[in-house]
Every structure is written in structure tokens, then in C-alpha cells.
Amino acid sequence: MKKNVNFGEQKSLLFEEQSNTQTGETLLLGNLVLQRPMVFFDLETTGLDQDIDRIVQFAFLKVFPDKHHEEWTELVNPGIPIPREASSVHNITDEMVRDKPGFSHYAPKIKAYLDSCDLSGFNIARFDVPFLQSEMTRHGQPLDLNNMKIVDAQTIFHKKEPRTLSAAYRFYCDGEHEDAHDAMSDVRVTLEVLSAQLYKYPDLPKNVDKLGSFSTTLDDRWVTSDRKFYWRHSEAVISFGKHKGKTIQWIVENDIDYLKWMENGVFADDTKEMVREALQGRFPQKQEDFEEEDD
Numbered sequence: 001m002k003k004n005v006n007f008g009e010q011k012s013l014l015f016e017e018q019s020n021t022q023t024g025e026t027l028l029l030g031n032l033v034l035q036r037p038m039v040f041f042d043l044e045t046t047g048l049d050q051d052i053d054r055i056v057q058f059a060f061l062k063v064f065p066d067k068h069h070e071e072w073t074e075l076v077n078p079g080i081p082i083p084r085e086a087s088s089v090h091n092i093t094d095e096m097v098r099d100k101p102g103f104s105h106y107a108p109k110i111k112a113y114l115d116s117c118d119l120s121g122f123n124i125a126r127f128d129v130p131f132l133q134s135e136m137t138r139h140g141q142p143l144d145l146n147n148m149k150i151v152d153a154q155t156i157f158h159k160k161e162p163r164t165l166s167a168a169y170r171f172y173c174d175g176e177h178e179d180a181h182d183a184m185s186d187v188r189v190t191l192e193v194l195s196a197q198l199y200k201y202p203d204l205p206k207n208v209d210k211l212g213s214f215s216t217t218l219d220d221r222w223v224t225s226d227r228k229f230y231w232r233h234s235e236a237v238i239s240f241g242k243h244k245g246k247t248i249q250w251i252v253e254n255d256i257d258y259l260k261w262m263e264n265g266v267f268a269d270d271t272k273e274m275v276r277e278a279l280q281g282r283f284p285q286k287q288e289d290f291e292e293e294d295d
Contacts, residue, residue, distance in 0.1 A: 027067070034065040037117045038151070043128045044090040046082050048221060048230055049237075050134040052245040054078035055103055056092045058132075060113065072113065075100045085221050085231045085286070107139040118149040125152045165189060172196035223284060226268035234286040236274065248278045 029038075040061040047053035059073040075092065077100045087093050110132075121128055129150060136143050161167070166177040169189050173196050179185035198204055205211040223229035229236040229248065236248045243251050243258060251259055256279070263275045274284055 028069070029063060029067065034063065034067075036065065038063050038120050039114055039117045040120045041124070041128060041132075042121055043131055044086075044092055045131060046078050046080060046086050047232060049239060049245060050131045053086075053131075054080055055131070055135050056082060056086075056097055057090065058106070058110070060110075062113070062117065074106060076106065077102050081233075083232045084234065089221070103135055104139050107136055107141040111136065111141040111143065114143060114148075118151065120151040120153065123152065123154040125150055125155065165193070168193045172200065223286075224268055224271040224274060226271055228267060228271050229274065231286050236284045248274070249283050252278050252281075252283075 040063070042059050043055050044057040045053050045055050055076050056078050057073065057075050059071070061069055061071045063069040075097050077097045079102055082092060082094050082097070119129065129145070133143055133145065164180075165186060166180050169175055169177045169192065172193050173189075175192075177185070177189050205214055221230050223231055223236045228239055230239050231237070232247075238244060238246055238248065238251065241258075243255065246254075248259070259275050259279055263272055263279065265272075267275075277284070
């Protein structure tokens, strides 16, 4: 039996701790022993740069040692426009947050809420934790991460489920790759894996151009493969260095020597090509995605 208790934007849920070996039902966090609350959380933001971008939504789910839990989620006015590229990911628009409080309103409450807790989530170690810490520090409420354990479900997933050709062959083709790392054997198995994927996922693109884009671009907010530039309002913005947060056009107009250094530096080919184009006055613009036409 679940008990729902609403209080403002938070709700509390109490789970009965009953195991059901017949149905194979999984208990909340299984047999994990909690010495103190664990807070699962996720952020939605205006972009990928923790120094420039801002939080537009946070969600916290606090699991207590007795395994009951409560949830708290809010929309946040970031104080800056939300780029179309970000809205296309999380569906949060400027209009939705126009009348919401800014993060300064929530920072002290978040600090108190996370006090004496551990943190968990998916890919939080690389993104959500440093982004949240940046916002909290910006508003004078830094988190003491040294006293928090961080449990990242993505890391566990990647460690427990190998991302190898042999694992893919086992998963998609129900076979064992006996001659792993023999070149011809590897390419034959890869052919079988891709064929099985196309059969298993009928919604995959039906032409090579779109399938190539799908399989190489996991996050289309980045302009280049080495993530040196990202899209903001359909303009390419640099993600590192002294001009971090500036558009490539601004750099051309204000520090062209910096781009000439990049042109000859150790960067991905597509980044260097974009820089060369920018030096000629041709700046990238993000193309709109269109629905795939039936063949």
C-alpha cells in the first residue's frame, strides 16, 4: 500500500517493505543499506556550460533509510533566455518560467534539503553535480561534496554491461564471437550486428546519411565532434578558453588571431574546417531537423 502526502510542490510516498519472490518484484533499492537519506536528482538547463548556462528545472527524490521517499521538483526562472536548442531537449520555454522564482530563491532550501544526504542519479558525476555546485556557489550556498557519497547509475551500467563487439554480438545475434580481435572476424560480426539492429529497431533511419548522423551525434547541441563549440540560438559558441561563451563570429570580429591559432592547432577536423570557414566570413547555422520521409 502506498501513502501519498502532498505538501506544496513536494509529496511523500511510503512503500511497504514486502518482497515477492513469486512475481520477482524488485523492492525500492533492493537490499542496499542506507545509513542516511539518498537523494536522486536531475537538472534541466539552458545549455551545457556550467559557467554561463543556468538551471531551469530541478527534481529531487529523497529516499530515507526506512525506504519511504518524498519528491520535490520546481521550474526556475534562469534570468536569461532559454535557447531553442535546449527547449527542444527538455520542452521548457521562456513563457513557462517567466513568473517562476530565480535560483536564488531555492539555493538555501536546496542546501538544507541535501544536508547530511548522499546523491544519486544518471550521469550526475560528469554533469548534474558540477552544474548544481556551480549554481549553488554562485548564490553563496556551496555544497560540501566531500561529505557526500555520489552513486552514479550510468557508471554502474557501463561497468556491468560491457560495450564491446562481443557483447553486442551476444545481445543482438545471440551468438559468441569466438575470434575476437581477428580483423576479418570482427568486420563479419559487425555486419551481422548492424543487420540485427536494423531489424530490431524499425524506426532507425532508412538511408545512410541519416543513419550516420544518428549513430555519431548523440547530442546535437554540440556543433563539432570534439565539443569545442556548441549551439546557442543557432549560433556556434566556443566552450573553452579565454573566449568561452562567445560566438565564433564575435571571435572573428574581436580576436581573429585566436582562430588562426585554432586553425593550426590540435583539434578535430570538423572544428578546424569550421574555423577556416569562419575566417572567410562564413559562419555555421544550425539546420532544422525534418521528419524522415518514407521510402
